[in-house]
Amino acid sequence: MSTTIKSKASLAVSAFRKLHEEGCFVLPNPWDEGSAKCLQHLGFKALATTSAGLAFSRGLPDTVTALSRDTVLTHIREIVAATPLPVNADYQDGYAREPEDVAANVTLCIATGVAGLSIEDATGDNNTPLYERNLAVERIRAARAAIDATNTAVVLTARCEAWLVGDPDSFRTAIDRLVAYADAGADCLFAPGVREAHEIAAIVKAVSPKPVNVLMASAVPGLSADRLADLGVRRISVGSALARTAWGAFIRAARSIAETGSFDCLADAASFSELNEIFQTRS
DSSP states (O other), X not given: OOHHHHHHHHHHHHHHHHHTTSSOXXXXXXXXXXXXXXXXXXXXXXXXXXXXXXXXXXXXXXXXXXXXXXXXXXXXXXXXXXXXXXXXXXXXXXXXXXXXXXXXXXXXXXXXXXXEEEEEOBOSOSSXXXXXXXXXXXXXXHHHHHHHHTTOOOEEEEEOOTTTXXXXXXXXXXXXXXXXXXXTTOSEEEOXXXXXXXXXXXXXXXXXXXXXXXXXXXXXXXXXXXXXXHTTOOEEXXXXXXXXXXXXXXXXXXXXXXXXOOOGGXXXXXXXXXXXXXXXXXX
């Protein structure tokens, strides 16, 4: 890592850690440099990559194996370089099964200049969708050791994918694993898919005082940023939702042109002046 990247990364890590200390912040997920710069322009304080958003931009499905580690590392570098904001990397399962390999890959991710990274416990195997519990814990412990060995304070987020893989007792599985991941050295805990307020509050209480991230991948009645803050949530991400919103508008407009021959659907397009203002060169 160059001296310039190290200096920028150090400042970003400090800022990112400070955001986790109190209150609640929204961590939106850009899928390319343009969307990252736009989110900075709109005033967000930190960003997170989205593996699904990246996959869709490459014409690939959202699966654990769709993107190679090196493709993801290149993408993370691009997002980190796009703005001065702290960036959290969606690093999926660490692109390895064994703890020592996860550790090696975490070291590579830190070298991109990220302020944080997340490691999940989904295997991508429908027959065994989650890594066995003890192995999953050791994977987080290895990621923690890799971060500590770089003498940085990069924020480690541990994800339990119980809801997303259809675990029959998602809440109990998530609570058990997130507590274990916290004990193994995770700085932030995350169970994407939890939607019930009482379950969110229970997760926050179980891993306290460590911060909890909640994913808002779609609108959920009653779960605003203020409500999540009241439940004790420190960080709110949106995953692939912004990318999917952009794709939704694109598909609807293109379909309308193809099916009706009308161009009325283009009335809501962003103006050249607005986009040029967002993307003008800034120091």
